[in-house]
Amino acid sequence: MIAKSPLDDAGINQYGLYVHIPFCIKACRYCDFHSQGVKQGDIETMLGAICAEHRLVSAEGHFAGLKLRSIYIGGGTPSIIPANLWGQFVSDLLDDVDTSKLIEFTVECNPQSANAKKLNVYAESGVDRISIGVQSLDKRELAILGRPHNAESAIDILNSPELSLFKSVSADIMLGIPAQTKESLQQTIDEILSSKFVKHISAYELNIADNTPFGRHRKILPLPNEDELSELSTLLKEKLSEAGFVRYEVSNWALPGHESRHNSAYWTHVPYIGLGPSAHSFDGSNRHGNIVDNMRYVEAISSGKLPREFSECLIGRELMEETVMLGLRTSSGVKKSIVDELTGRNHAIVDSFIKAEFLIDDGEYLRPTNAGLDMADGMTKLICRQ
Ligand code: SF4
Incomplete structure:
Protein backbone atom coordinates (compact mmCIF):
# COMPACT_ATOMS: atom_id res chain seq x y z
CA MET A 1 0.00 0.00 0.00
CA THR A 268 9.10 17.88 5.46
CA HIS A 269 10.59 21.26 6.35
CA VAL A 270 7.31 23.13 6.74
CA PRO A 271 8.27 26.37 8.56
CA TYR A 272 7.65 26.51 12.29
CA ILE A 273 7.94 29.03 15.09
CA GLY A 274 9.29 27.72 18.39
CA LEU A 275 8.52 29.76 21.49
CA GLY A 276 9.97 29.38 24.98
CA PRO A 277 13.42 28.52 26.34
CA SER A 278 15.36 26.03 24.13
CA ALA A 279 12.69 26.05 21.38
CA HIS A 280 13.83 26.08 17.75
CA SER A 281 12.32 27.93 14.79
CA PHE A 282 12.73 27.37 11.05
CA ASP A 283 11.57 29.74 8.32
CA GLY A 284 12.42 27.60 5.29
CA SER A 285 16.15 28.27 5.28
CA ASN A 286 17.15 29.80 8.64
CA ARG A 287 17.03 27.89 11.90
CA HIS A 288 17.19 29.63 15.28
CA GLY A 289 17.56 28.15 18.74
CA ASN A 290 16.39 29.95 21.86
CA ILE A 291 18.30 30.54 25.09
CA VAL A 292 18.38 27.38 27.22
CA ASP A 293 17.83 29.00 30.60
CA ASN A 294 14.54 30.24 32.02
CA MET A 295 15.83 33.35 33.75
CA ARG A 296 18.00 34.55 30.85
CA TYR A 297 15.12 33.86 28.46
CA VAL A 298 12.71 36.02 30.49
CA GLU A 299 15.34 38.79 30.82
CA ALA A 300 15.88 38.87 27.04
CA ILE A 301 12.15 39.12 26.38
CA SER A 302 11.75 41.82 29.07
CA SER A 303 14.33 43.95 27.28
CA GLY A 304 12.48 43.53 23.99
CA LYS A 305 15.04 41.18 22.40
CA LEU A 306 14.42 37.92 20.58
CA PRO A 307 15.87 35.29 22.95
CA ARG A 308 18.12 33.59 20.40
CA GLU A 309 21.15 31.52 21.38
CA PHE A 310 22.13 30.46 17.86
CA SER A 311 21.13 30.87 14.23
CA GLU A 312 22.19 28.87 11.21
CA CYS A 313 21.38 29.01 7.55
CA LEU A 314 20.49 25.73 5.88
CA ILE A 315 21.06 25.89 2.17
CA GLY A 316 22.27 23.80 -0.74
CA ARG A 317 23.66 20.35 -0.02
CA GLU A 318 23.13 20.63 3.76
CA LEU A 319 19.41 21.28 3.31
CA MET A 320 19.12 18.43 0.79
CA GLU A 321 20.91 16.00 3.10
CA GLU A 322 18.58 16.89 5.93
CA THR A 323 15.60 16.47 3.60
CA VAL A 324 16.80 12.95 2.71
CA MET A 325 17.50 12.08 6.35
CA LEU A 326 14.04 13.21 7.48
CA GLY A 327 12.21 11.75 4.48
CA LEU A 328 13.77 8.32 4.86
CA ARG A 329 12.52 8.22 8.45
CA THR A 330 8.91 8.40 7.22
CA SER A 331 6.80 5.94 5.26
CA SER A 332 6.01 8.82 2.86
CA GLY A 333 9.67 8.80 1.83
CA VAL A 334 11.72 11.33 -0.06
CA LYS A 335 11.40 12.80 -3.55
CA LYS A 336 13.55 10.94 -6.08
CA SER A 337 14.55 14.23 -7.68
CA ILE A 338 16.29 15.30 -4.43
CA VAL A 339 18.15 11.99 -4.13
CA ASP A 340 19.15 12.27 -7.81
CA GLU A 341 20.53 15.73 -7.21
CA LEU A 342 22.52 14.57 -4.19
CA THR A 343 23.92 11.46 -5.81
CA GLY A 344 24.53 12.99 -9.24
CA ARG A 345 22.08 10.41 -10.63
CA ASN A 346 24.33 7.57 -9.47
CA HIS A 347 21.61 4.98 -8.81
CA ALA A 348 23.77 2.09 -7.59
CA ILE A 349 23.18 2.56 -3.85
CA VAL A 350 19.48 3.32 -4.17
CA ASP A 351 18.99 0.34 -6.50
CA SER A 352 20.62 -1.92 -3.94
CA PHE A 353 18.18 -0.69 -1.27
CA ILE A 354 15.26 -1.30 -3.62
CA LYS A 355 16.55 -4.81 -4.38
CA ALA A 356 16.91 -5.53 -0.65
CA GLU A 357 13.28 -4.35 -0.21
CA PHE A 358 14.24 -1.47 2.06
CA LEU A 359 12.87 1.08 -0.42
CA ILE A 360 9.98 1.18 -2.88
CA ASP A 361 10.26 3.37 -5.97
CA ASP A 362 6.76 4.68 -6.77
CA GLY A 363 7.94 6.84 -9.64
CA GLU A 364 8.01 10.12 -7.74
CA TYR A 365 9.08 9.11 -4.21
CA LEU A 366 11.45 6.57 -2.65
CA ARG A 367 9.44 5.15 0.23
CA PRO A 368 11.00 3.03 2.98
CA THR A 369 9.34 -0.30 3.73
CA ASN A 370 8.88 -1.33 7.34
CA ALA A 371 12.31 -3.00 7.24
CA GLY A 372 13.67 0.13 5.54
CA LEU A 373 12.47 2.36 8.40
CA ASP A 374 14.77 0.37 10.71
CA MET A 375 17.64 1.15 8.33
CA ALA A 376 16.74 4.82 7.77
CA ASP A 377 19.85 6.38 9.29
CA GLY A 378 22.21 3.89 7.64
CA MET A 379 20.59 4.47 4.22
CA THR A 380 20.90 8.23 4.69
CA LYS A 381 24.62 7.97 5.46
CA LEU A 382 25.31 5.86 2.37
CA ILE A 383 23.20 8.02 0.05
CA CYS A 384 24.70 11.28 1.32
CA ARG A 385 28.26 9.97 1.16
CA GLN A 386 28.14 9.49 -2.62
S1 SF4 B 1 12.17 15.51 33.06
FE1 SF4 B 1 10.27 16.43 32.36
S2 SF4 B 1 10.56 16.70 30.12
FE2 SF4 B 1 12.10 15.23 30.82
S3 SF4 B 1 11.14 13.24 30.49
FE3 SF4 B 1 10.75 13.81 32.63
S4 SF4 B 1 8.73 14.79 32.57
FE4 SF4 B 1 9.50 14.74 30.44
Whole structure:
Protein backbone atom coordinates (compact mmCIF):
# COMPACT_ATOMS: atom_id res chain seq x y z
CA MET A 1 0.00 0.00 0.00
CA ILE A 2 1.36 3.45 -0.88
CA ALA A 3 1.46 5.57 2.24
CA LYS A 4 -0.45 8.81 1.99
CA SER A 5 1.53 11.61 3.53
CA PRO A 6 -0.11 13.39 6.47
CA LEU A 7 1.13 16.47 4.67
CA ASP A 8 -0.87 15.85 1.53
CA ASP A 9 -3.35 18.42 2.84
CA ALA A 10 -0.66 21.01 3.66
CA GLY A 11 -0.06 24.11 1.63
CA ILE A 12 3.43 25.54 1.37
CA ASN A 13 2.23 28.83 2.80
CA GLN A 14 1.55 27.41 6.24
CA TYR A 15 3.51 27.09 9.48
CA GLY A 16 3.46 25.23 12.77
CA LEU A 17 3.75 26.70 16.24
CA TYR A 18 5.67 24.88 18.99
CA VAL A 19 5.61 26.13 22.57
CA HIS A 20 8.09 24.78 25.11
CA ILE A 21 6.87 24.87 28.72
CA PRO A 22 10.22 24.61 30.57
CA PHE A 23 9.13 23.24 33.95
CA CYS A 24 9.01 19.78 35.50
CA ILE A 25 8.12 18.63 38.99
CA LYS A 26 11.37 16.69 39.01
CA ALA A 27 13.95 15.69 36.43
CA CYS A 28 13.70 12.14 35.06
CA ARG A 29 17.06 10.38 35.25
CA TYR A 30 17.54 10.02 31.49
CA CYS A 31 16.14 13.32 30.25
CA ASP A 32 18.16 16.10 28.68
CA PHE A 33 15.25 18.19 27.42
CA HIS A 34 15.40 21.63 28.92
CA SER A 35 13.29 22.02 32.05
CA GLN A 36 13.74 23.55 35.48
CA GLY A 37 11.95 23.33 38.81
CA VAL A 38 9.11 25.71 39.50
CA LYS A 39 8.62 28.34 42.20
CA GLN A 40 5.66 30.56 43.04
CA GLY A 41 4.96 32.96 40.17
CA ASP A 42 7.35 31.29 37.69
CA ILE A 43 4.60 29.88 35.50
CA GLU A 44 2.72 33.19 35.13
CA THR A 45 5.98 35.00 34.31
CA MET A 46 6.97 32.38 31.73
CA LEU A 47 3.56 32.33 30.03
CA GLY A 48 3.65 36.12 29.73
CA ALA A 49 7.17 35.96 28.24
CA ILE A 50 6.16 33.27 25.72
CA CYS A 51 3.22 35.38 24.49
CA ALA A 52 5.54 38.42 24.28
CA GLU A 53 8.04 36.35 22.27
CA HIS A 54 5.27 35.45 19.84
CA ARG A 55 4.54 39.15 19.32
CA LEU A 56 8.28 39.87 18.77
CA VAL A 57 8.55 37.08 16.18
CA SER A 58 5.43 38.34 14.39
CA ALA A 59 6.84 41.89 14.31
CA GLU A 60 10.04 40.54 12.73
CA GLY A 61 7.91 39.55 9.73
CA HIS A 62 9.63 36.31 8.60
CA PHE A 63 6.37 34.36 8.87
CA ALA A 64 4.13 37.12 7.48
CA GLY A 65 1.63 35.81 4.95
CA LEU A 66 1.81 32.24 6.29
CA LYS A 67 -1.24 30.68 7.93
CA LEU A 68 -1.05 28.81 11.22
CA ARG A 69 -1.55 25.10 10.49
CA SER A 70 -0.80 23.32 13.78
CA ILE A 71 0.06 24.02 17.40
CA TYR A 72 2.02 21.74 19.72
CA ILE A 73 2.47 22.66 23.37
CA GLY A 74 5.24 20.46 24.75
CA GLY A 75 8.07 20.59 27.21
CA GLY A 76 8.94 20.08 29.95
CA THR A 77 5.49 19.57 31.35
CA PRO A 78 2.67 21.67 29.88
CA SER A 79 0.13 20.01 32.18
CA ILE A 80 1.92 21.69 35.10
CA ILE A 81 0.07 24.91 34.10
CA PRO A 82 -2.86 25.42 36.50
CA ALA A 83 -6.32 25.08 34.90
CA ASN A 84 -7.24 28.67 35.82
CA LEU A 85 -4.33 30.10 33.78
CA TRP A 86 -4.84 28.01 30.64
CA GLY A 87 -7.68 29.80 28.81
CA GLN A 88 -6.11 33.26 29.14
CA PHE A 89 -2.72 31.90 28.07
CA VAL A 90 -4.09 30.40 24.84
CA SER A 91 -6.12 33.50 24.11
CA ASP A 92 -3.04 35.76 24.61
CA LEU A 93 -0.84 33.39 22.61
CA LEU A 94 -3.17 33.45 19.62
CA ASP A 95 -4.19 37.10 19.88
CA ASP A 96 -4.19 38.53 16.34
CA VAL A 97 -3.33 35.13 14.79
CA ASP A 98 -5.45 33.86 11.91
CA THR A 99 -6.52 30.35 13.00
CA SER A 100 -8.85 29.65 10.05
CA LYS A 101 -6.42 27.00 8.68
CA LEU A 102 -5.61 25.42 12.04
CA ILE A 103 -6.02 21.65 11.71
CA GLU A 104 -4.38 20.31 14.87
CA PHE A 105 -3.75 21.56 18.40
CA THR A 106 -1.85 19.18 20.69
CA VAL A 107 -0.95 19.40 24.37
CA GLU A 108 1.47 17.03 26.08
CA CYS A 109 0.26 15.72 29.42
CA ASN A 110 2.14 14.09 32.24
CA PRO A 111 -0.11 11.66 34.17
CA GLN A 112 1.13 13.17 37.43
CA SER A 113 -0.26 16.64 36.69
CA ALA A 114 -3.07 16.05 34.17
CA ASN A 115 -6.62 15.71 35.47
CA ALA A 116 -10.26 15.90 34.31
CA LYS A 117 -10.52 19.63 34.98
CA LYS A 118 -7.45 20.42 32.87
CA LEU A 119 -8.66 18.19 30.03
CA ASN A 120 -11.91 20.15 30.04
CA VAL A 121 -10.18 23.52 29.83
CA TYR A 122 -7.91 22.24 27.06
CA ALA A 123 -10.94 21.19 25.01
CA GLU A 124 -12.68 24.53 25.66
CA SER A 125 -9.64 26.38 24.30
CA GLY A 126 -9.62 24.42 21.02
CA VAL A 127 -7.12 21.65 21.83
CA ASP A 128 -8.06 18.55 19.80
CA ARG A 129 -5.15 16.19 20.46
CA ILE A 130 -3.59 14.98 23.70
CA SER A 131 -0.21 13.28 24.00
CA ILE A 132 0.31 11.37 27.24
CA GLY A 133 3.84 10.63 28.49
CA VAL A 134 3.23 7.11 29.77
CA GLN A 135 6.62 5.47 28.90
CA SER A 136 5.88 2.33 30.93
CA LEU A 137 3.17 0.94 33.17
CA ASP A 138 5.61 -1.17 35.15
CA LYS A 139 6.06 0.19 38.66
CA ARG A 140 9.73 -0.76 38.84
CA GLU A 141 10.60 0.67 35.43
CA LEU A 142 8.90 3.98 36.25
CA ALA A 143 10.87 4.16 39.51
CA ILE A 144 14.17 3.40 37.72
CA LEU A 145 13.46 6.13 35.14
CA GLY A 146 12.65 8.56 37.96
CA ARG A 147 9.34 9.48 36.32
CA PRO A 148 7.13 11.73 38.46
CA HIS A 149 4.03 9.56 37.85
CA ASN A 150 3.05 6.03 38.82
CA ALA A 151 1.27 3.34 36.81
CA GLU A 152 -2.11 3.97 38.50
CA SER A 153 -2.19 7.67 37.56
CA ALA A 154 -1.25 6.81 33.96
CA ILE A 155 -4.00 4.19 33.70
CA ASP A 156 -6.49 6.68 35.19
CA ILE A 157 -5.71 9.35 32.63
CA LEU A 158 -5.63 6.87 29.72
CA ASN A 159 -9.20 5.90 30.58
CA SER A 160 -10.49 9.30 31.63
CA PRO A 161 -13.92 9.91 30.00
CA GLU A 162 -12.80 13.49 29.23
CA LEU A 163 -10.48 12.10 26.55
CA SER A 164 -13.60 11.65 24.40
CA LEU A 165 -13.47 15.47 23.97
CA PHE A 166 -10.44 15.10 21.66
CA LYS A 167 -10.06 13.86 18.09
CA SER A 168 -6.85 11.98 18.86
CA VAL A 169 -4.97 10.71 21.88
CA SER A 170 -1.36 9.58 21.74
CA ALA A 171 0.66 7.65 24.30
CA ASP A 172 4.46 7.45 24.57
CA ILE A 173 6.10 4.07 25.15
CA MET A 174 9.79 3.64 25.92
CA LEU A 175 11.94 0.74 24.76
CA GLY A 176 15.25 -0.27 26.29
CA ILE A 177 14.52 0.73 29.89
CA PRO A 178 16.98 -0.85 32.35
CA ALA A 179 15.67 -4.30 33.38
CA GLN A 180 12.75 -4.09 30.89
CA THR A 181 11.50 -7.51 29.81
CA LYS A 182 9.26 -8.70 26.99
CA GLU A 183 6.59 -9.48 29.58
CA SER A 184 6.66 -6.00 31.11
CA LEU A 185 6.58 -4.37 27.66
CA GLN A 186 3.70 -6.59 26.60
CA GLN A 187 1.73 -5.59 29.71
CA THR A 188 2.39 -1.91 29.05
CA ILE A 189 1.28 -2.19 25.41
CA ASP A 190 -1.81 -4.26 26.26
CA GLU A 191 -2.90 -1.84 28.96
CA ILE A 192 -2.42 1.20 26.71
CA LEU A 193 -4.28 -0.43 23.82
CA SER A 194 -7.14 -1.34 26.15
CA SER A 195 -7.90 2.39 26.40
CA LYS A 196 -10.53 3.09 23.76
CA PHE A 197 -9.15 6.60 23.31
CA VAL A 198 -5.56 5.88 22.22
CA LYS A 199 -5.21 6.25 18.45
CA HIS A 200 -1.50 7.07 18.21
CA ILE A 201 1.67 5.65 19.77
CA SER A 202 5.14 7.19 19.88
CA ALA A 203 7.66 4.47 20.78
CA TYR A 204 11.18 5.70 21.41
CA GLU A 205 14.28 3.81 22.44
CA LEU A 206 15.82 5.12 25.65
CA ASN A 207 18.49 7.55 24.61
CA ILE A 208 21.06 8.23 27.31
CA ALA A 209 22.71 11.63 27.21
CA ASP A 210 26.07 12.00 29.01
CA ASN A 211 24.94 14.94 31.12
CA THR A 212 22.18 12.99 32.92
CA PRO A 213 22.27 10.70 35.98
CA PHE A 214 21.84 7.72 33.61
CA GLY A 215 24.71 9.00 31.49
CA ARG A 216 26.97 9.25 34.55
CA HIS A 217 26.09 5.71 35.69
CA ARG A 218 25.70 4.06 32.32
CA LYS A 219 28.14 1.25 33.18
CA ILE A 220 26.09 -0.08 36.08
CA LEU A 221 22.67 0.16 34.41
CA PRO A 222 21.13 -3.24 33.52
CA LEU A 223 20.41 -2.10 29.94
CA PRO A 224 19.02 -4.64 27.45
CA ASN A 225 21.68 -5.86 25.02
CA GLU A 226 21.25 -5.55 21.25
CA ASP A 227 19.44 -8.89 20.89
CA GLU A 228 17.09 -8.13 23.76
CA LEU A 229 16.40 -4.69 22.33
CA SER A 230 15.63 -6.19 18.97
CA GLU A 231 13.19 -8.65 20.60
CA LEU A 232 11.45 -5.77 22.40
CA SER A 233 11.19 -3.87 19.14
CA THR A 234 9.79 -6.90 17.28
CA LEU A 235 7.22 -7.42 20.01
CA LEU A 236 6.14 -3.79 19.80
CA LYS A 237 5.79 -3.97 16.00
CA GLU A 238 3.75 -7.17 16.19
CA LYS A 239 1.38 -5.89 18.86
CA LEU A 240 0.77 -2.52 17.24
CA SER A 241 0.31 -4.00 13.76
CA GLU A 242 -2.19 -6.54 15.13
CA ALA A 243 -4.12 -3.64 16.67
CA GLY A 244 -4.32 -1.87 13.29
CA PHE A 245 -1.66 0.77 13.93
CA VAL A 246 0.46 1.77 10.95
CA ARG A 247 4.09 2.83 11.35
CA TYR A 248 4.36 6.13 9.51
CA GLU A 249 7.69 7.25 10.97
CA VAL A 250 10.58 5.36 12.58
CA SER A 251 9.13 5.89 16.07
CA ASN A 252 5.50 6.79 15.37
CA TRP A 253 2.42 4.63 14.81
CA ALA A 254 -1.18 5.64 14.21
CA LEU A 255 -4.57 4.29 13.34
CA PRO A 256 -5.35 5.60 9.83
CA GLY A 257 -6.17 9.30 9.94
CA HIS A 258 -4.57 9.87 13.35
CA GLU A 259 -1.00 10.69 12.27
CA SER A 260 0.43 13.76 14.02
CA ARG A 261 0.17 16.57 11.51
CA HIS A 262 2.40 18.89 13.51
CA ASN A 263 5.29 16.42 13.78
CA SER A 264 4.89 15.39 10.15
CA ALA A 265 5.46 19.02 9.20
CA TYR A 266 8.92 18.95 10.85
CA TRP A 267 9.89 16.00 8.67
CA THR A 268 9.10 17.88 5.46
CA HIS A 269 10.59 21.26 6.35
CA VAL A 270 7.31 23.13 6.74
CA PRO A 271 8.27 26.37 8.56
CA TYR A 272 7.65 26.51 12.29
CA ILE A 273 7.94 29.03 15.09
CA GLY A 274 9.29 27.72 18.39
CA LEU A 275 8.52 29.76 21.49
CA GLY A 276 9.97 29.38 24.98
CA PRO A 277 13.42 28.52 26.34
CA SER A 278 15.36 26.03 24.13
CA ALA A 279 12.69 26.05 21.38
CA HIS A 280 13.83 26.08 17.75
CA SER A 281 12.32 27.93 14.79
CA PHE A 282 12.73 27.37 11.05
CA ASP A 283 11.57 29.74 8.32
CA GLY A 284 12.42 27.60 5.29
CA SER A 285 16.15 28.27 5.28
CA ASN A 286 17.15 29.80 8.64
CA ARG A 287 17.03 27.89 11.90
CA HIS A 288 17.19 29.63 15.28
CA GLY A 289 17.56 28.15 18.74
CA ASN A 290 16.39 29.95 21.86
CA ILE A 291 18.30 30.54 25.09
CA VAL A 292 18.38 27.38 27.22
CA ASP A 293 17.83 29.00 30.60
CA ASN A 294 14.54 30.24 32.02
CA MET A 295 15.83 33.35 33.75
CA ARG A 296 18.00 34.55 30.85
CA TYR A 297 15.12 33.86 28.46
CA VAL A 298 12.71 36.02 30.49
CA GLU A 299 15.34 38.79 30.82
CA ALA A 300 15.88 38.87 27.04
CA ILE A 301 12.15 39.12 26.38
CA SER A 302 11.75 41.82 29.07
CA SER A 303 14.33 43.95 27.28
CA GLY A 304 12.48 43.53 23.99
CA LYS A 305 15.04 41.18 22.40
CA LEU A 306 14.42 37.92 20.58
CA PRO A 307 15.87 35.29 22.95
CA ARG A 308 18.12 33.59 20.40
CA GLU A 309 21.15 31.52 21.38
CA PHE A 310 22.13 30.46 17.86
CA SER A 311 21.13 30.87 14.23
CA GLU A 312 22.19 28.87 11.21
CA CYS A 313 21.38 29.01 7.55
CA LEU A 314 20.49 25.73 5.88
CA ILE A 315 21.06 25.89 2.17
CA GLY A 316 22.27 23.80 -0.74
CA ARG A 317 23.66 20.35 -0.02
CA GLU A 318 23.13 20.63 3.76
CA LEU A 319 19.41 21.28 3.31
CA MET A 320 19.12 18.43 0.79
CA GLU A 321 20.91 16.00 3.10
CA GLU A 322 18.58 16.89 5.93
CA THR A 323 15.60 16.47 3.60
CA VAL A 324 16.80 12.95 2.71
CA MET A 325 17.50 12.08 6.35
CA LEU A 326 14.04 13.21 7.48
CA GLY A 327 12.21 11.75 4.48
CA LEU A 328 13.77 8.32 4.86
CA ARG A 329 12.52 8.22 8.45
CA THR A 330 8.91 8.40 7.22
CA SER A 331 6.80 5.94 5.26
CA SER A 332 6.01 8.82 2.86
CA GLY A 333 9.67 8.80 1.83
CA VAL A 334 11.72 11.33 -0.06
CA LYS A 335 11.40 12.80 -3.55
CA LYS A 336 13.55 10.94 -6.08
CA SER A 337 14.55 14.23 -7.68
CA ILE A 338 16.29 15.30 -4.43
CA VAL A 339 18.15 11.99 -4.13
CA ASP A 340 19.15 12.27 -7.81
CA GLU A 341 20.53 15.73 -7.21
CA LEU A 342 22.52 14.57 -4.19
CA THR A 343 23.92 11.46 -5.81
CA GLY A 344 24.53 12.99 -9.24
CA ARG A 345 22.08 10.41 -10.63
CA ASN A 346 24.33 7.57 -9.47
CA HIS A 347 21.61 4.98 -8.81
CA ALA A 348 23.77 2.09 -7.59
CA ILE A 349 23.18 2.56 -3.85
CA VAL A 350 19.48 3.32 -4.17
CA ASP A 351 18.99 0.34 -6.50
CA SER A 352 20.62 -1.92 -3.94
CA PHE A 353 18.18 -0.69 -1.27
CA ILE A 354 15.26 -1.30 -3.62
CA LYS A 355 16.55 -4.81 -4.38
CA ALA A 356 16.91 -5.53 -0.65
CA GLU A 357 13.28 -4.35 -0.21
CA PHE A 358 14.24 -1.47 2.06
CA LEU A 359 12.87 1.08 -0.42
CA ILE A 360 9.98 1.18 -2.88
CA ASP A 361 10.26 3.37 -5.97
CA ASP A 362 6.76 4.68 -6.77
CA GLY A 363 7.94 6.84 -9.64
CA GLU A 364 8.01 10.12 -7.74
CA TYR A 365 9.08 9.11 -4.21
CA LEU A 366 11.45 6.57 -2.65
CA ARG A 367 9.44 5.15 0.23
CA PRO A 368 11.00 3.03 2.98
CA THR A 369 9.34 -0.30 3.73
CA ASN A 370 8.88 -1.33 7.34
CA ALA A 371 12.31 -3.00 7.24
CA GLY A 372 13.67 0.13 5.54
CA LEU A 373 12.47 2.36 8.40
CA ASP A 374 14.77 0.37 10.71
CA MET A 375 17.64 1.15 8.33
CA ALA A 376 16.74 4.82 7.77
CA ASP A 377 19.85 6.38 9.29
CA GLY A 378 22.21 3.89 7.64
CA MET A 379 20.59 4.47 4.22
CA THR A 380 20.90 8.23 4.69
CA LYS A 381 24.62 7.97 5.46
CA LEU A 382 25.31 5.86 2.37
CA ILE A 383 23.20 8.02 0.05
CA CYS A 384 24.70 11.28 1.32
CA ARG A 385 28.26 9.97 1.16
CA GLN A 386 28.14 9.49 -2.62
S1 SF4 B 1 8.73 14.79 32.57
FE1 SF4 B 1 9.50 14.74 30.44
S2 SF4 B 1 10.56 16.70 30.12
FE2 SF4 B 1 10.27 16.43 32.36
S3 SF4 B 1 12.17 15.51 33.06
FE3 SF4 B 1 10.75 13.81 32.63
S4 SF4 B 1 11.14 13.24 30.49
FE4 SF4 B 1 12.10 15.23 30.82
